[in-house]
Amino acid sequence: MIIHIVHGANLDRLGIRQLDIYGSNTLEDQVPILKGWLDKYWPNVELKSFQSNIEGEIINYLNSNDGPGNAFIINPGAFTHTSVAISDSVAGIQSSVLEVHLSHTYARESYRRHSLLADYTCGTISGLGWIGYRLGIEALLSIDDD
Ligand code: DQA
Numbered sequence: 001m002i003i004h005i006v007h008g009a010n011l012d013r014l015g016i017r018q019l020d021i022y023g024s025n026t027l028e029d030q031v032p033i034l035k036g037w038l039d040k041y042w043p044n045v046e047l048k049s050f051q052s053n054i055e056g057e058i059i060n061y062l063n064s065n066d067g068p069g070n071a072f073i074i075n076p077g078a079f080t081h082t083s084v085a086i087s088d089s090v091a092g093i094q095s096s097v098l099e100v101h102l103s104h105t106y107a108r109e110s111y112r113r114h115s116l117l118a119d120y121t122c123g124t125i126s127g128l129g130w131i132g133y134r135l136g137i138e139a140l141l142s143i144d145d146d
Helices: 027-041 055-065 084-092 131-145
Strands: 002-007 046-051 070-075 096-101 124-126
Touching: 002 027, 002 055, 002 131, 027 046, 027 131, 046 055, 055 070, 055 084, 070 131, 096 131, 124 131
Parallel strands: 002 046, 002 070, 070 096, 096 124
Antiparallel strands: none
16 A cells, blocks of 8 residues: 655745744654654555645646556645645545645634535544644545545
8 A cells, every 4th residue: 555645836945934833843754753653664665755836746646646556645735625636636536635734724714614625525624733744644545444
């Protein structure tokens, strides 16, 4: 099984942007920590990470990695609230997709309360910071066991 962690707009700026909301951790330090944790508990599960600020690149990544043995955790950043195109991609793929947000999007500006992807994902974890990714991975592995 491969779990793909997909990040969208401005999440390459974690550790620099709005530290009070997103914290000081970066993708570069957190993804290896997640990999180490996964190796310890699920050594047969591979973790791949992809980030882009370009909507089409995210769509290409999702579409080209869809298929048996693959699952996605996606944090699209602001594309969550704007991208019909990423939502269409998620709607069209077979693999499970789970949405994660570092911040508590339901407790912020009203435009962050709506996700265009949510109709097509198996769930959303919001507001738990990086713990959300671990919980998301555990959920995907449990869903896959069903
Ligand atoms: C975010 C929440 C989005 O509303 C925002 O645009 C982001 C980050 C989060 O992880 O909390 O860029 O996806």
